[in-house]
Amino acid sequence: MVSNAGAGANRPLAIEARGIVKRFDGFTAVDGVDLTVPEGAIYGILGPNGAGKTTTLRMLLGIIDPDEGVRRILGHDRPHEVAHTIGYLPEERGLYPSMKAYEAIAFMGALRGLPLAEGRRRGRELLEQHGLGYAADRQIRQLSKGMAQQVQLLGTLVHNPRLVVFDEPFSGLDALNQGKLERMMRGLAESGVTVIFSTHVIAHAERLCDEVAIIAGGKVPFAGPVDVARDRIRPQVRLETRASDGPWRAALPADARHEGAYWMFSLPETGVEPLLRALIEGEAGILSLSIERAGLHDAFVAIAGEAAARALEESPEEVR
Incomplete structure (x- = not known):
């Protein structure tokens, strides 16, 4: 996780959405979503396919308009006014096959x-920087x-761009290139x-994100720091004892269960010292x-x- 995690409350907002709703032919794809994304954060929208992730991103970017609610991006109510400062990698990838890289x-x-001449110069430079210079032509x-x-x-x-939006960016990448992309994301945030970014893979969100929005069925039951999501579940204690029984058993919480050689249970609210x-x-x-x-997967389930x-x-x- 990047080092500025948890500092979102002290930073201006890059994105703010309040109560955004989108319906398609009577079906509510996004239902009253609230989001606040601090500047310089890595923010994940986490949910299964069909949960409303892509529709939410498209509304934030102004590709489609919400039926209800408001969104503000980089200080503007109209996303098109700041489109030149935004980078967007859509879910559906597509390049002209006859173009050179x-x-x-x-x-x-x-x-x-960006002027074409400058884009060509930067294009070659970026390909070289990322080990693809040989493929430029x-x-x-x-x-x-x-x-x-x-x-x-x-x-x-x-x-x-000042803001980069990735829709399922890891799909189709092998493990090596997924690692490269994660490092690139961290580098962008550090600058x-x-x-x-949206994802259905919890591991990427847990490794990368300052904050996440959990989306399911078009609703966002949680949006905030990853640590706060994980704290929804009490830490789990794993205990191994020499004795199999005795008066100490009364100290174990009601949810204690025996798994092999270990006792597993939630950390009591009184903490570990009395235990x-x-x-x-x-x-x-x-x-x-x-x-x-608890990990982010357990938090997602809860x-x-x-x-x-x-x-x-x-x-x-x-x-x-």
Whole structure:
């Protein structure tokens, strides 16, 4: 996680949305979503496919308008006014197959107001910086799928945006390129760029994000710091004792369960010290005791429900 986590309250907002709603043919795809994204943050929108992630991003960017509610982006009520300062990698990837790689990057920059000549220069430079200089003059059709995705990613950044929006950016990338993308995101945030991305993969959000919005069924039951989401669940205690029974058993919470050689239970609200004292005085013979904080997956289940968690796990890696 980047170092500015938890500092969102002290930073101006790059994105603010209040009560945004979008309906399609009577179906409510997004239902009263509130979001606040601090400048310089890495912000994740986490949910299964079909939860409303893409529709939410498109409303924030002004690609479609909300039926209800308001959104403000980089200080503007009309997103198109600041489109030249935004980079957007859509869910549906697409490049002209006959274009050379550096020209494709320049073309994407031109769509955001960057002069073509400068875009071509930066395109070659970016490809070189990311180990793809040898592919600069190759046509898109001559590149592997992963390389073409990297070209489109660089085209999203060529005009030096203040805000970058990625829709399912990790889909289709191998582990090596996923790692490269994560490092790129951290680098962008460290330079002051705001990064917002949607994903159905909890691991990416947990590693990267300052804050997340959990979305399910078009609603956002939680939006805020990752640590706050994880704190919705009490830490779990893992205890191994030499004695199998004795007066110390009375000190274990009601949810204690025996799993193999270990007792597993939620950390009591009174903390670990009274528990330790009771175990020692009761001659439990403590062999090991560890306290494990809940992960984001457990928090997602607690916040969004088991059905949403199953849908998240079943979401295909390739987003159509």
